[in-house]
Amino acid sequence: MPHSAPIRNAAITWKEDTPVSTEFDDMYFNIQAGLAECEHVFLNGNNLKERFTNLKASQFVIAETGFGTGLNFLAARQLWLEHAPENACLHFISVEKFPLSQDDLTQALKHWPELKDGASQLIRLYPQPVPGFHRLSLDGGRIQLTLMLMDALDAYSQLEARVDAWFLDGFAPSKNPEMWNERLFSQLGRLSKETTTLATFTAAGFVRRGLQEVGFDIEKVPGFGRKREMISARFSLAPSRSHVKAPWFEHTKTQPRPNAVVIIGAGIAGCATAYALAQRGIAVTLLERSEQIAQAGSGNRQGALYAKLPVDHNAQGQLHLSGLMHTRRQLKQLDPQSKIWGDSGLLQLATNEKEHKRQQNMLARTQFDGNIIREVSAEEASRLAGSTVSHPGVFMEYGGWVSPQDLCLRLVDHPLISVQTHTQVSGVTQNPETKHWSISVKGGSTLETGYLVICTAAEAKQLTQFVHLPIKPIRGQTSIASASGRPALKTVVCGDGYISPAREATYCFGATFDLHDLDLDIREEDHHANLGKLHAVLPEIANSLATEELTGRAAYRCSTADYLPIAGPAPDYEAFLSDYAKLRIDRKWKFADSQPKHLEGLFINIGHGSKGLITGPICGEIVAASMLGEPFPVEKSLVDAVNPARFIIKNLIRKSI
Known part of the structure; x- marks a missing residue:
């Protein structure tokens, strides 16, 4: 996997209500005419108004090398909605290694009230600083923004797309030389096709030469404002498959x-x-x-929103993390009142020494940021859970529960x-x-x-x-009990099993794991096993259920090799x-x-x-x-x-x- 380093929000200062990167000592946009510069360089430089108006395909793909405040994205979105066919979709792909915080983004976008509708959607859906790809759906699906929070070269090496237009943007080459390099230009060529165009504010010689080497025909055209020249380019090579290893x-x-x-x-x-x-x-x-x-398997009363993060960064862990963030965004759009899900966080407790060592190794080796997962003591776990916990563990801020049905x-x-x-x-x-x-x-x-x-x-x-x-079916039984008169659980708690905060005054917990028995009858011995797992993490709640008559359900999970x-x-x-x-x-x-x-x-x-x-x-x-x-x-x-x-x-x- 290409990335495991934490993603940090950009460190900025403000100059005349304009964000300035302290990392690169450069402004995010032109103070006097940021939107006008965007339109001149990127929209007009790629001839987008005419291309949107005459579009025959069902989609159009724009890719950008620096998201920043999202100004270029919002301008392209507005042009698309005004001129593109209503049944077509704009895919806008961008990368950002140091994303603005949501508060800083909100402040920056106040500059352009004419972009308010798109800005409000972007701010609402804006992802947390979690590494990986984040797909945001705007305007009822007509606009799809893929925001890649990672290094630009890593991101575009992992992208699978055919790009129609490139916005080669970012801090100036003199300020951010790591981005403007031959390896990134090579990825631009790999992802382009014979009709792909490119525009950028710079006309630096090494940029022109680098783009020419990967297949772009370069034209120097008048720049914006005091910038005498900029680059407008068109890809002239047939796509190559020589890179295909598998x-x-x-x-x-x-x-x-x-x-x-x-x-x-x-x-x-x-x-x-x-x-x-x-x-x-x-x-x-x-x-x-x-x-x-x-x-x-989707019929359980409640299920945990839980990414299983590995000791070493791997495909399963990244898929779980990307999937968790995607499901959360989807739930926020489908259920903004949180009637069918709970944004409660999740405790994964170390109920034995083996699990404790695994968690310690995972925290040390994968470098997940504290906003994704952090270590907690038994005392802090008890406070987070709202009930006595006797083991340390880790807390996932973005965990929670949902009603699958x-x-x-x-x-x-x-x-x-x-x-x-x-x-x-x-x-x-x-x-x-x-x-x-x-x-x-x-x-x-x-x-x-x-x-x-x-x-x-x-x-x-x-x-x-x-x-x-x-593939194989695996039987699992969950248990259901009244939550009345018992501690009010405040977060999902996992050990060998899981329990979610009460929904409609009812606790759902479990589950058993049986590879060899496909009988779906509800069994007392499985309730007893679920209670044992619960007792290992929340003894106070488990003891209160010792004499309770439990109900439940059994279903199959589908597991792969x-x-x-x-x-x-x-x-x-x-x-x-x-x-x-x-x-x-x-x-x-x-x-x-x-x-x-x-x-x-x-x-x-x-x-x-x-x-x-x-x-x-x-x-x-x-x-x-x-x-x-x-x-x-x-x-x-x-x-x-x-x-x-x-x-x-x-x-x-x-x-x-």
Whole structure:
């Protein structure tokens, strides 16, 4: 993984109500005419008004090398809303290693009351200083901002997109030479296509030469104000695939944009994928076998919003952290009154020496900032929890709880989403000529669609297209008890199990973990096991429940062999075996321009285990981006980590298939 260092808010001073970076000793914008300079350099320098007006594609991608106050983004947004087709989407991608705090951003944007509508949305959605990609959705989905909080080179090395226009911005090269370098220019070339343009305020010789070397034709044009010249450029090379090291992970979109999609399975993964597509203007039919949605693993009364952070920075930890922040933003938009979720934070207690050492190593080696996770004593943990705690641990400020079923209901409450319950799918087949998918429903009926997403957890293995996936169901039972007359828990508390603050005067806690028993009957021994886990973290509450008659529910989680979700296009299993057979002989074999073969129009989003609340929604975005050929909402390494084809490749290398 490319990053693990903490992200710090920018240190600034104010000069005439204008922010000045103390790190780079440079102003964020022109004091007298910041917006006018932005329009001249970046909007006009890329001819955006004309390109937006005449746009025929369903999306347009702008990428920027320094977000700063967001002025360029807000100006581009306003121009887009005024001139682009209403059914098209603007993807704006930017990077910031030292983001302004929300308060400083709010103060800076007061300069431009004409941008107030966009600024208010940006301020409300503005991410906390957490490393990684942050996808913000504005204007009902017409504007998608991907804000990458990390080093610019790391960010663009991890971006998977095709950029239409570049805003080469940031502090002046003399102030910030680390950003303006050949390696970054190389990434700009990698992400460009034959129609890509670029504009920047500088005309420095090394910038011109660096851009020319990666394929841009440079033109010096009049600069803004006292700046005599600036650069306007156009990319002139065909995109190269020579950089591809793992061709089997490439996403190649060849089908037209869908008007409609069918999704099978209406748990968190299915509902989140439906929402991601509906937000992009695509009609979705959601098929569910039960009488209601969210009846299986997504049917628990409460679930924890919890990122499992590792000792060493890895894909799973970064996916969990990115997914947690994404789900939080989504909840704030869907439920601003916090009726179905609680922003309570989360305690992970070290109930034994092994866990205590793991937490200490994690805090020391990953350098997570205190706003993400911090060490707490047993005394502080007791204060945070509102009940006696006898163990130290760590506190996650961004943790919390959510009602999974209520979240699913909010996600599907969309005019473009149609839910069909009592619909048991028995199989899917593809028409070899039309490539459409025929869905067989028990009872004799069939449905047909050009685009199909499977979100049926472990039951996906019953379909012939996914029989090769190493997935398994894991039984879990939660316990439910009255909270009346007991300590009022103030935060989610985790040990071997978890308990959330009471909702509607009821505590939900658990859960058991059984690999070998798929019986869903409620068992007293499992209630007893849940009480034992509770006693290890909150003895006061557990003791008060010792004689209580508990209720509960049991359901299956879907786990994968590597404990990561499976999300993306469905691989053509036989074609992969044939095309990449040489991996059995040499795992480093270089395949010349080998485009991976997928089952056209078929996608999957499963395998979230006990973390579906934080991985299901972000994986829904990954599926939507893959289907539509959009920029991905997370780093390429994370997209690869959840790619459904990864198990085929691993098994070829191991010679097990």
